[in-house]
Amino acid sequence: xxxxxxxxxxxxxxxxxxxxxxxxxxxxxxxxxxxxxxxxxxxxxxxxxxxxxxxxxxxxxxxxxx
Numbered sequence: 001x002x003x004x005x006x007x008x009x010x011x012x013x014x015x016x017x018x019x020x021x022x023x024x025x026x027x028x029x030x031x032x033x034x035x036x037x038x039x040x041x042x043x044x045x046x047x048x049x050x051x052x053x054x055x056x057x058x059x060x061x062x063x064x065x066x
Contacts, residue, residue: 015059016059016060018059019057019059019060019062024057024059024060024062024064025057025058025059026055026056026057026058026064027055027056027057027058028053028054028055029053029054029055029056030049030052030053031052031053031054033048033052034048034049034050034051034052034053035049035052037049037052
């Protein structure tokens with residue numbers, strides 16, 4: 001059991017090292033306001049949807065700007 005725990009800790013450290021090097025696993029999240037405006041004011045509301053989004057790293061939670 002102790003060996004398995006060490007393997008898990010090593011794996012987590014490797015993932016965080018990737019983030020430290022700038023190799024983030026980014027996912028795009030859209031805000032509630034942008035989604036509502038896209039539905040209510042279609043097609044002009046799609047501009048709000050595109051401006052109300054964020055990219056965040058799944059592993060460390062840092063906002064990724066591209």
